[in-house]
Amino acid sequence: MTHRCTRRWLAGFALAAGLLEGCAQPSVQGPTPADTAVVQPNPNLVVRGIPPIPLSVVREVERYTDFRGHGFVDWHPIRREMLVTHRKAGANTAQLFRIASPMAAPEQLTDFSDPVYNASYEPQDGRYLVFARGSGGNEATQLYRLDMADRRVTPLTDPGQRHDMQGWLHGASGLLVLSTPLDKTAPGGSRSELSLSVTLVDPERPEARRRVAELPGVGWGVSEVAWDDSQATLMRYISATESEVWLLDLANGSKIRLLPSQGAAPASHEPAAWARDGSGFYVISDRAGEFRELMFYRLADRSLTSLTRDVHWDVEGSANSADGALVAARINVDGRSELHVFDASTRREQPLRGLPAGSVRASEFHRRLPDLAFSVSGSRGPTQVHSIDPRSSRIETWTQPYAPPGVDMTAFRDQQIVRWKSFDRREISGLLSLPPARFTGKRPVLISIHGGPEGQATIGFLGRYNHFIEELGIAVIQPNVRGSSGYGKTFLGLDNGFKREDSVKDIGALLDWIATQPGLDPSRIVVTGGSYGGYMSLAVATHYAPRIAGSIDVVGISNFVSFLRNTESYRRDLRRVEYGDERDPAMLEFLQRISPLTHAAKIRKPLFVVQGRNDPRVPYTEAEQIVAQVRANGTPVWYLRAENEGHGFARKENADFEFYATVLFLRETLLK
Numbered sequence: 001m002t003h004r005c006t007r008r009w010l011a012g013f014a015l016a017a018g019l020l021e022g023c024a025q026p027s028v029q030g031p032t033p034a035d036t037a038v039v040q041p042n043p044n045l046v047v048r049g050i051p052p053i054p055l056s057v058v059r060e061v062e063r064y065t066d067f068r069g070h071g072f073v074d075w076h077p078i079r080r081e082m083l084v085t086h087r088k089a090g091a092n093t094a095q096l097f098r099i100a101s102p103m104a105a106p107e108q109l110t111d112f113s114d115p116v117y118n119a120s121y122e123p124q125d126g127r128y129l130v131f132a133r134g135s136g137g138n139e140a141t142q143l144y145r146l147d148m149a150d151r152r153v154t155p156l157t158d159p160g161q162r163h164d165m166q167g168w169l170h171g172a173s174g175l176l177v178l179s180t181p182l183d184k185t186a187p188g189g190s191r192s193e194l195s196l197s198v199t200l201v202d203p204e205r206p207e208a209r210r211r212v213a214e215l216p217g218v219g220w221g222v223s224e225v226a227w228d229d230s231q232a233t234l235m236r237y238i239s240a241t242e243s244e245v246w247l248l249d250l251a252n253g254s255k256i257r258l259l260p261s262q263g264a265a266p267a268s269h270e271p272a273a274w275a276r277d278g279s280g281f282y283v284i285s286d287r288a289g290e291f292r293e294l295m296f297y298r299l300a301d302r303s304l305t306s307l308t309r310d311v312h313w314d315v316e317g318s319a320n321s322a323d324g325a326l327v328a329a330r331i332n333v334d335g336r337s338e339l340h341v342f343d344a345s346t347r348r349e350q351p352l353r354g355l356p357a358g359s360v361r362a363s364e365f366h367r368r369l370p371d372l373a374f375s376v377s378g379s380r381g382p383t384q385v386h387s388i389d390p391r392s393s394r395i396e397t398w399t400q401p402y403a404p405p406g407v408d409m410t411a412f413r414d415q416q417i418v419r420w421k422s423f424d425r426r427e428i429s430g431l432l433s434l435p436p437a438r439f440t441g442k443r444p445v446l447i448s449i450h451g452g453p454e455g456q457a458t459i460g461f462l463g464r465y466n467h468f469i470e471e472l473g474i475a476v477i478q479p480n481v482r483g484s485s486g487y488g489k490t491f492l493g494l495d496n497g498f499k500r501e502d503s504v505k506d507i508g509a510l511l512d513w514i515a516t517q518p519g520l521d522p523s524r525i526v527v528t529g530g531s532y533g534g535y536m537s538l539a540v541a542t543h544y545a546p547r548i549a550g551s552i553d554v555v556g557i558s559n560f561v562s563f564l565r566n567t568e569s570y571r572r573d574l575r576r577v578e579y580g581d582e583r584d585p586a587m588l589e590f591l592q593r594i595s596p597l598t599h600a601a602k603i604r605k606p607l608f609v610v611q612g613r614n615d616p617r618v619p620y621t622e623a624e625q626i627v628a629q630v631r632a633n634g635t636p637v638w639y640l641r642a643e644n645e646g647h648g649f650a651r652k653e654n655a656d657f658e659f660y661a662t663v664l665f666l667r668e669t670l671l672k
Contacts, residue, residue, distance in 0.1 A: 039660055042653050046641040049631070050608075053660045061663055063406045064467035065656055069382025070097075070106075070399035072375045073119050075366045077126045082373060083109075084385055084399060085117050092651050096131060096146075102387070102396040109146060110153075115650045119146075120175075122203065123168045123367065130156065130175060130203050132165060137646020138614045139568075140182055145203045156206045162570070166198070166222035169229045175201050176212070176222050176232065180570050194570060196220050200250070213253035218570050222248070223271040226278055233271035233281055239577040240454040241489050242266040245283060245297075260287065261302065268292060268489065273320035273327075275344075282327065284315050290488035294318055294329045294342075307347045308340075314486055319372070321365045326350070326390055328363050328372055332486045334417060335431065336459040339363060339374055341390045353393040356386060359459045373398075377460035379414045411436075412466055415459055418477070420513035423505045426494075429487075430479035430510070431457050433465075434519070439473035444524035444549075444670040445514055446476045447507065447540075451531030453495060453578065456486045464659055472663075474670060475520055481506035481536070497580045497587070501594055504539045511547050524670045528552035530648060531618060538596035538626065541603045550606040550669035552662065555618050555647050558626035559598070560591035568616040600629040608638040608665045610658055612645030638665060 037055040041047050066089075073083035073096065086106055087094045093115035097106035110116045112133060118141075119131035128148055132141040143156040143163050157163040157177070166176040179197045198212040219237035223245075226232065234246040234255060245259040259269040267287035272294075274281040280298040288295075288306065292314040295304045308315055308329065316330040316337060327342045337359040341350045358378025365372050370389050377383040381401040388395045403409055415431040422428050435443055446468055450457045457478035468474040480487070481503040483495030495503040507527070515522040525548045529537040534556015541551040557563045564575060564582045580587040592598060607630055611623035620641065631637045640661060642654045649655040 039657065041657050044642055044644045045654060045657055046639075046643065048627075048639040049636070050638040050640060050661050051664070053657075053664055057660050057663055060471070061464075061467050061660065063404050064464045064471070065659060066402070066404045067382045067461070067463050068402040069377070069461070070375070070385050071117075071383055072362045072364065072373050072385045073117075074121050074129075075364060075371075075373060077121050077123045077367045079126065080366070080369060080371065082385070082398065083119055083121070083129070085115075086399075087652065089402075092653055094650075096129075099385075099398055102398045103400060106399075109151065113651075118165065120165055120168065122173050123170065124173055128203065130165060132163070134646070136614045136644045137612045137642075137648075137650065139616050139646055143177065143203075145206075154206070156201065156203055164221075167225050167232065169200075169225060170227050171229050173202060173204065174229075175203055176225070177201050178220070178222060180218075183569055194218050196570075198222060198248070198253075211253075212250055213248060213255065215255075217573070219243075219574055224274055224281060225250075226274045226281075227276055228278055233274075235269070235271055237574065238266075239574070240485065241268055241286075241493050242577075243268050243270065245269045245271045258297065258302070259283065259285070271297075272318045276324040282318055282320070284318065286314075286489050290490060291315075294327070296347075305347065307342050311340075317363065319363050319365050320344070321370065321372075321390075322368050326365075326372075328365065328390070330360050330363055332456070332458070334429075335359075335456065335480070335486065337361065341372070350390060351393075352388065352390060354395055355388075356384075356395075358461075361460075379459070379461060380409045380412050382461050382463065407466075412462075412470070415462075415478075418513075420509055422482075422509040424502075426482065428479065428481060428506045428509065430477050431459065433462060433469050433476040433478075435469050435473040435475060442521035442524075443473055443475045443519060444521050445526075446474050446666065446670075447510065447525060447527045448476060448478050449481070449507070449527065449529035449533035449536040450478065450484070451529070451533045452485070453483045453503070453532040454485045454492060455532070456480055456484045458486075467663070468666065472666065472671065474666065477510065477514075479507065479510055496578060498590055500579065501539070501543075504536065504543055507536065507540050508544055511544060522547070524549055526550045526552065526666060526669055528554070529556065530554040531556060534618070535596065538603070539594075541605065541607065542596050542599040543602075545602055545604050548605055550608070550665065551603075552608045552610070552665065553623070553626070554610040555612060555615055556609075556622065557595075557618055558622045559595040561588060561595065562597075562625070563618060563622055564591075566619045566621065571617065597626055597629060600626060601633050603630045603633070603635055606636045606638070606665070606669055608662070609640070610649075611639075611641045612647060612649065613641055613643045615646045617647045 038052040071085040075082050081100045085094045086097045096109040096116050119129050121129045129146050134141045140162045145154045162180040164178045166178050177199045196215045199209050201209045221235050223233040223235050232248045234248050236244040246255045246257050248255045270284040272282040283297050284292050286292045294307045294315045314332045316332050319328045329340045331338050339360045356376045358376040361375045363374040371387045373387045375383050375385045385398045415433050418432045419429045483503050514520045527537045527540045534553040537551045537553050561582045582588045609623050609627050611620050613620050627639045
């Protein structure tokens with residue numbers, strides 16, 4: 001789901017993920033001589049098949065393991081100050097910080113062993129905030145109240161379910177909460193066996209809660225509350241190319257579907273802010289064409305008026321000014337997210353001047369002031385937060401990036417967009433990062449495939465990957481294979497169901513393209529990826545084993561059938577729409593046939609597998625079974641599992657060890 005709180009969570013996770021921005025100082029085994037000292041994994045790491053990591057590796061990479069940025073979280077409702085997520089020096093996880101004014105020293109508000117990404121101020125006077133936090137990467141988020149006066153933390157929810165903030169009432173301190181059962185269906189259960197509940201909670205009196213509605217099935221989220229607090233928009237996510245907009249009566253819990261209208265073709269619809277007069281609301285939809293447009297939905301006649309009809313790229317998100325006069329939109333232009341502002345009455349764009357270079361990751365208007373906060377990730381530094389007055393284009397920078405000693409981030413080069421033809425002559429694109437000119441000769445290549453599969457490799461900071469480029473001389477390519485978002489809904493659906501392996505063929509075409517490039521070495525290629533990208537790295541290892549030097553699978557799917565049967569119950573039916581329903585005999589046979597586990601004997605090059613024990617999305621058993629099978633076939637396998645992590649490593653001490661091992665793996669496979 002893509003309602004406001006989820007978007008903030010995703011932005012915070014991207015900021016805090018250890019692979020991009022954050023590290024820990026290593027521990028070293030005993031009083032061994034410097035030339036034989038090795039890194040000691042912390043007690044939460046299970047290490048199998050990974051050779052001892054010399055301390056010399058740590059010394060060489062440590063300059064690149066302490067990039068620390070800031071992610072925007074929320075404005076204070078009445079003061080010109082904001083919440084950000086950040087990892088301070090020496091800390092293990094990202095936490096919440098208060099920024100009292102532009103460039104003021106961050107004041108830490110939370111300090112937990114688990115990261116905190118998502119929070120929201122009480123909207124009347126900001127006397128407290130509510131934040132969400134999981135445990136050990138399990139994503140079973142619980143809600144807590146943090147009183148600003150004394151920093152006291154009070155639990156608000158029952159840990160037997162997952163709870164997500166959905167939005168505040170405007171006239172009172174009431175918070176809508178969506179609660180999701182955990183593991184309430186047996187493997188193979190259907191959508192009808194689950195229901196989600198929407199509750200109105202007073203965080204100062206958590207016992208005073210009212211059940212608003214029961215929502216059958218999964219994929220629901222409350223998007224925005226109308227200004228008179230009488231109703232709210234719901235989004236029902238069905239797939240990456242299909243979602244609905246419903247209207248929820250907050251008094252009696254009744255709901256009606258607004259989009260798509262009766263008889264209309266399925267499309268993607270994401271509701272956004274309401275008009276102040278209650279006449280309608282904004283919605284991001286691809287109903288009119290290939291790309292997601294920002295539109296206004298008028299309740300009186302159920303009409304839709306587009307603000308971005310002439311922009312042939314996807315609108316990723318939007319925000320409205322406090323007075324309703326301006327609408328901000330983030331538009332994905334070929335992998336770079338740009339900030340645009342429109343006049344709400346005339347629907348005309350209002351130009352912005354002097355925006356920082358990079359991709360905009362989040363944007364939000366202040367509730368009372370004419371300030372639009374936005375965060376930017378560029379090639380020369382981690383994510384930073386700025387604000388702009390759209391009427392004057394006056395920009396202020398709120399946070400300062402941390403540059404590790406000895407690293408000149410200004411020397412990092414921009415990513416290039418490259419394109420190649422796939423097996424069906426369709427054009428596929430990706431981002432190429434080349435090493436400095438001092439590295440001569442054909443360069444080894446790391447192909448890094450995004451997850452999703454509906455994700456996208458976008459322009460932004462590469463974090464510790466810069467070590468591979470700047471110090472090891474490795475070229476990094478981030479492909480956007482078919483099924484990636486940002487290139488139209490037709491492209492988005494080209495890998496669904498029985499077309500799954502067409503996306504793998506796109507990587508085969510990339511291997512062909514690399515062989516034509518005079519500066520790249522087709523004999524030295526490693527493929528890596530996380531989540532769905534992990535599946536892709538395993539699939540490439542089975543289809544194109546002679547053409548790669550090794551592969552790295554991070555929290556990836558090794559068998560689609562076991563994945564669909566064991567992923568968290570609230571995700572199962574949503575994933576079936578994308579990958580196929582394994583309860584259908586024909587699809588069961590197909591998914592079993594294309595799964596990397598079925599072809600594990602073909603994986604003949606070194607394999608590195610990384611997994612979190614508490615992963616609710618891709619269960620750790622997906623990693624265990626591919627490791628066991630490939631190792632039984634005699635192929636070298638490195639395996640790293642963190643007992644206190646989920647879908648990716650969020651703790652810097654774990655992410656650090658993973659990075660050290662990755663550097664060693666790349667040296668063994670690419671640089672010998």
